[in-house]
Amino acid sequence: MPRIVHFDMASKEPEKTIAFFAKVFGWKFNSWGGPMEYWLITTGPENKPGIDGGFSRGEPLGNYVNTIDVDSIDTIMKDITANGGKIIQPKGPIPGIGWFAVFQAPDGNAFGLMQGDPNAK
Numbered sequence: 001m002p003r004i005v006h007f008d009m010a011s012k013e014p015e016k017t018i019a020f021f022a023k024v025f026g027w028k029f030n031s032w033g034g035p036m037e038y039w040l041i042t043t044g045p046e047n048k049p050g051i052d053g054g055f056s057r058g059e060p061l062g063n064y065v066n067t068i069d070v071d072s073i074d075t076i077m078k079d080i081t082a083n084g085g086k087i088i089q090p091k092g093p094i095p096g097i098g099w100f101a102v103f104q105a106p107d108g109n110a111f112g113l114m115q116g117d118p119n120a121k
Contacts, residue, residue: 004051004066005051008053009061011060011109012108023083025043037056038055039056060109067111083106087103088102093120095121096118097120099115
């Protein structure tokens with residue numbers, strides 16, 4: 001079955017985007033080194049489920065939401081707002097699955113947050 005293997009986003013201010021996601025989530029950014037400005041994003045270790053991605057300088061598309069798995073949604077939401085992001089959908093339960101929220105990064109891109117919790121109601 002086909003799976004999402006890479007996410008892609010754009011940012012008008014790549015330096016600000018790099019600083020935000022590196023500080024809040026610990027993501028690593030490396031310049032692609034190709035003929036256009038493009039950064040490869042490593043979101044975690046290879047032995048943990050998830051996807052890596054990339055981004056370029058440009059207008060955020062804003063019509064998709066990739067979800068980021070977190071250990072503590074409450075802690076991450078505080079980190080997001082402390083670093084210039086905003087919560088655009090508050091934390092709420094997905095019964096039997098976990099807790100979900102949506103935030104907007106300072107560059108305008110929206111992402112979901114998921115904290116697994118089978119007891120969420």
